[in-house]
Amino acid sequence: MRNSQQAVFEPADGELYFAALGGTEEFGINLNLYAYGDDWLMVDLGMGFADENLPGIDLLMPDPSYIDARREKLRGLVITHGHEDHIGAIPYLWTRLQCPIYATPFTATLIRRKLAEAGLLNDVELHDIGPAKGFDVGPFACEFVPVAHSIPEACALAIGTPVGKVLHTGDWKIDPDPVASYKTDEKRLRELGEEGILAMVCDSTNAGSDGFVGSEGELGPSFTKLFAGIKGRIAVTCFSSNASRMIAVAKAARANDREVALVGRSLWRIYEAARDLGYMDEIDPFIGPEEAAYLPPDKVAFLCTGSQGEPRAALNRMANDDHPHIVLERGDTVIFSSRAIPGNEKSIGKIKNKLIQMGVHIITPNDAMVHVSGHGSRGDLTQMYQWVRPQISVPVHGEHRNLIAHASLASECQVADVVVPENGQVIRLGPKEIGLAGHVPHGVLAVDGNRVIEIADGPIRERQKLMHNGVVNVVVVIDDRGHLVADPQLNLIGLVEPIEEDEVEDELMAGIEIAIADLSRARRQNDDEVAEACRLSIRRGVKRLLDKKPVITTNVIRVE
Incomplete structure (x- = not known):
C-alpha cells in the first residue's frame, strides 16, 4: 500500500472532506470517500483491467484498507451506476466493509447477481432507490439525479451536509435522444444550482475533447x-x-x-x-x-x-x-x-x-459511426457548469491529463476554486480553507486466481522478474566432504537460443565448480553455504555473459 509511511489522516469535527482511493489519475478502480465529522460515505467500488506488466492478473481493485480500518464509521456505499469500474469490486471487498449499499433498481439487480455468485446475497443490506428520491446515509442527505450514460439508470448523486451540498456526477453526458438510459435531468440540475452547490466532483473522461458528445x-x-x-x-x-x-x-x-x-x-x-x-x-x-x-x-x-x-x-x-x-x-x-x-x-x-x-x-469508430461515448465532452461540461454553478470544482475519473483539461475548463467557467486531486489526497471542501488537508494510504489490489493480493506482493514481483529476465535452475550433487560427484545440472529458461545453450552452460558449470572448490572444508559441509556459492557464481556468470539478472533456484543433493 502506498503512502502508508505518512501520518494517518483523521477528519476534524464540523469539516467536510473528499478523498479518492482509486479512479483519479487512472481510468477504472473507482472508490470515492466523503467524510463529515466522524462519519464516512463511500461512492462506487469498481474494478479495472491489468496490462501485460502484471502477468497472470486480469482484474485490479482499489485497496480499501484505510476505510476498512474505520468501517464502524462507514455509513454506507452508494453506487452511481452499474458499470464494472463502479461495481466490480463489491463481491471481493464487501466483507471488509460490512456496510449497507444503495443503488437504483437496475444497478441493484446487477449487484445482486454478483453477490449471489459470491455467496453473499443474504449477508448484504442492499437498498433499491428510485431516481429523484431522497435517502439518508448517516448524516448525508442523498438524492439520485438521473443522467444519460451508456447503461440504464445512471445517476449523479447530490449529497447534503451541514457544510453544504456536493454534486458527485458519476459518469454522464447530455444526450437529447438516449436509448435505454435516463435523460440528463436539466430541470433538477438547474434547481440544485439555484439551491446552491458547494462542490461538484465531476467526470473528466472527455474533458480534452471539444463540442458535445454524440447521441x-x-x-x-x-x-x-x-x-x-x-x-x-x-x-x-x-x-x-x-x-x-x-x-x-x-x-x-x-x-x-x-x-x-x-x-x-x-x-x-x-x-x-x-x-x-x-x-x-x-x-x-x-x-x-x-x-x-x-x-x-x-x-x-x-x-x-x-x-x-x-x-x-x-x-x-x-x-x-x-x-x-x-x-x-x-x-x-x-x-x-x-x-x-x-x-x-x-x-x-x-x-x-x-x-x-x-x-x-x-x-472501427474511425471508419463509420459505430460508437458514441457515454462521457460528456467540453460542450457537455460547460453546460453542466452553467446549470449547477458550483463554488468548487473537483475533477475526477481520468488520467492526470484529463483532470488538468477539466480544471482548465472549470476555471474558464468562472468556478471560484478548482482542486485537482490525486489518489490518497484528502481535500477539504469546507467550511475552513479549501484544499489539501492530508493523505490517506491507498494502493491497488489484484485478483490472482481465487485470491486478492497487493500488486506489490512477492508473487507478482517474481512473475515480473521471470518475464523479463528468465530462470536458471541448478542441481549439484556432492559427497559428504562437499566434493562434486557429477557435473552440475543446469536448466536455462527464457535466457538463450538453443544454439547458444551448450556454450553458456559450460561457462556456468565451470564457475560453479570453482565456487564450490573455493569454499573451506567447513563451509562445504553446510548445504546452504554450497547453494549460496552456486547462486552467486551463476548470478555473476549470467550477468557477464548475457547482461541479465534471472531468478535462480539451487538444489544441493548430498550422497554418502
Missing part, C-alpha cells in the same frame, strides 16, 4: 445502413454493459433480416437484468451461439464480448478459431463499437491483426 439515438440508423451493405457474418463487439448498444444492433439486424446472438456470459447478464426491468421490450429476443451456428452467414449477427482484447473473451476466441460454436471466415465483418481503454491498445491490436490475416473486414 446514442444516432447509432441505430447508422448500424441499419451499415448492415445493409455487408455480406457474410457480422460480429459487433462492445462493452458488455452497454444495453443501449444491444438495442441499436438488434434493431439494425431486424431491419436487415438477421437474427442476433449474444456471445459472452457478461452480455447475457446485462441483457437479462435489462429485460426483466422492461428495457428490452421493443426488440426481438436474442438467441444463443449454438442456435446461431446453424444460420446462413447473411442471416446472423453476433454481439460479442472482447472489445478490449480480453484474452478469454468471445472475440479473442473467435479470432483464434477457438470458439466452440462460431467460426469467422474470409469476407465476414467485425465491428468494434467501443473506444480503447488506455493500456489495452496492444491487446486490441493483436486481435485486429489476427482477424485481418483471416480475411475478415474490420470496421
